[in-house]
Amino acid sequence: xxxxxxxxxxxxxxxxxxxxLSCMARWEPDAVGRLQQAALELYAEHGYEQTxxxxxxxxxxxxxxxxxxxxxDKREVLFHGSEQxxxxxxxxxxxxxxxxxxxxxxxxxLRRIAPFFDExxxxxxxxxxxxxxxxxxxxxxxxxxxxxxxxVTAALQRRGADPAVAALAAxxxxxxxxxxxxxxxxxxAGRSYAEHVAETVASLRAxxxxxxxxx
Amino acid sequence: xxxxxxxxxxxxxxxxxxxxLSCMARWEPDAVGRLQQAALELYAEHGYEQTxxxxxxxxxxxxxxxxxxxxxDKREVLFHGSEQxxxxxxxxxxxxxxxxxxxxxxxxxLRRIAPFFDExxxxxxxxxxxxxxxxxxxxxxxxxxxxxxxxVTAALQRRGADPAVAALAAxxxxxxxxxxxxxxxxxxAGRSYAEHVAETVASLRAxxxxxxxxx
Numbered sequence: 001x002x003x004x005x006x007x008x009x010x011x012x013x014x015x016x017x018x019x020x021l022s023c024m025a026r027w028e029p030d031a032v033g034r035l036q037q038a039a040l041e042l043y044a045e046h047g048y049e050q051t052x053x054x055x056x057x058x059x060x061x062x063x064x065x066x067x068x069x070x071x072x073d074k075r076e077v078l079f080h081g082s083e084q085x086x087x088x089x090x091x092x093x094x095x096x097x098x099x100x101x102x103x104x105x106x107x108x109x110l111r112r113i114a115p116f117f118d119e120x121x122x123x124x125x126x127x128x129x130x131x132x133x134x135x136x137x138x139x140x141x142x143x144x145x146x147x148x149x150x151x152v153t154a155a156l157q158r159r160g161a162d163p164a165v166a167a168l169a170a171x172x173x174x175x176x177x178x179x180x181x182x183x184x185x186x187x188x189a190g191r192s193y194a195e196h197v198a199e200t201v202a203s204l205r206a207x208x209x210x211x212x213x214x215x
Numbered sequence: 216x217x218x219x220x221x222x223x224x225x226x227x228x229x230x231x232x233x234x235x236l237s238c239m240a241r242w243e244p245d246a247v248g249r250l251q252q253a254a255l256e257l258y259a260e261h262g263y264e265q266t267x268x269x270x271x272x273x274x275x276x277x278x279x280x281x282x283x284x285x286x287x288d289k290r291e292v293l294f295h296g297s298e299q300x301x302x303x304x305x306x307x308x309x310x311x312x313x314x315x316x317x318x319x320x321x322x323x324x325l326r327r328i329a330p331f332f333d334e335x336x337x338x339x340x341x342x343x344x345x346x347x348x349x350x351x352x353x354x355x356x357x358x359x360x361x362x363x364x365x366x367v368t369a370a371l372q373r374r375g376a377d378p379a380v381a382a383l384a385a386x387x388x389x390x391x392x393x394x395x396x397x398x399x400x401x402x403x404a405g406r407s408y409a410e411h412v413a414e415t416v417a418s419l420r421a422x423x424x425x426x427x428x429x430x
Contacts, residue, residue: 168390
């Protein structure tokens with residue numbers, strides 16, 4: 001069975017987060033995996049701007065045509081799995097207890113995807129350094145963030161959240177997602193992404209406590 | 216005196232927000248203003264993708280060379296004033312009482328820039344619709360947001376905030392900036408941007424209140 005055979009509609013709607021994550025965590029010994037590995041190596045060796053798709057395909061022992069069958073452009077090879085990551089977060093938000101407030105549902109979702117990062121720490125660190133090096137790649141990452149905010153906003157509304165509250169919670173969730181990731185990347189102790197999510201949510205709560213009246 | 220004669224270093228450091236805003240609110244009867252007007256008209260009439268810089272310059276009665284003296288590319292004409300807006304927010308954050316918590320300092324800054332939006336409501340609504348129509352323009356807007364987050368993070372650290380707290384507050388401030396703007400654009404009553412900032416900050420505080428223990 002190929003990736004194309006997967007019924008994505010059922011994948012998206014079912015809260016089978018474990019299944020999604022096990023698909024994601026597995027380093028595919030196929031074209032996609034080889035192209036990702038080649039791109040990471042070449043971007044690190046020569047820089048993102050200086051590398052061509054032809055060079056990536058050649059390093060992977062594949063054709064340019066094969067590259068473009070899997071990735072729309074030179075940037076996308078670094079964002080493989082982002083749809084599944086988004087689907088996993090959305091599934092966890094939908095599966096959270098109805099009594100959970102919006103931000104709690106999102107925090108649960110973010111803790112559930114921790115294995116995606118924790119199991120590929122070396123890969124994530126290399127990828128992170130490359131994305132930071134290029135304005136084009138940062139733009140693409142921000143667009144992925146926007147897509148995730150929209151998907152989580154919709155999921156929260158399906159749980160009955162007011163649209164304005166859903167949007168604010170999803171944006172705040174994206175902030176937690178992003179800053180917890182930055183902390184996780186920089187953590188010399190290598191603690192789990194889930195711990196950084198919990199700490200970042202706690203910091204957000206502390207930050208927004210209504211100020212005491214000042215005399 | 217031309218714009219080039221302004222000493223930007225003193226502009227940035229002095230908390231003269233009123234002065235910055237009065238410069239921004241004035242619709243310049245010069246090349247920049249004519250190019251902005253022409254771009255807004257053409258993007259609305261024919262779409263952003265279909266419009267060329269040559270057409271914008273011609274509509275404004277100016278040369279392409281003049282366009283590129285003021286704007287680096289086809290997108291930037293829609294982002295004129297973003298540096299000054301950022302400088303005004305940073306100045307207000309720096310000028311906020313030392314007793315203000317980071318998020319309060321940012322909320323003060325955002326309320327202070329309200330005239331920039333309120334005095335150009337029709338312009339802002341047209342511009343907003345055009346930015347929403349193009350992925351390229353959304354990418355540029357997200358990069359501007361990133362620059363503002365970095366500048367506000369630095370300003371909060373100069374006030375003595377812990378780096379991690381400063382980053383989280385600045386990201387949350389960007390969320391408030393963005394969602395208050397969305398609410399302001401959509402508000403049929405046309406209330407001030409400052410009111411939408413205050414409401415969005417209140418919603419954020421409500422959202423992040425620690426959940427009650429559930430039995």
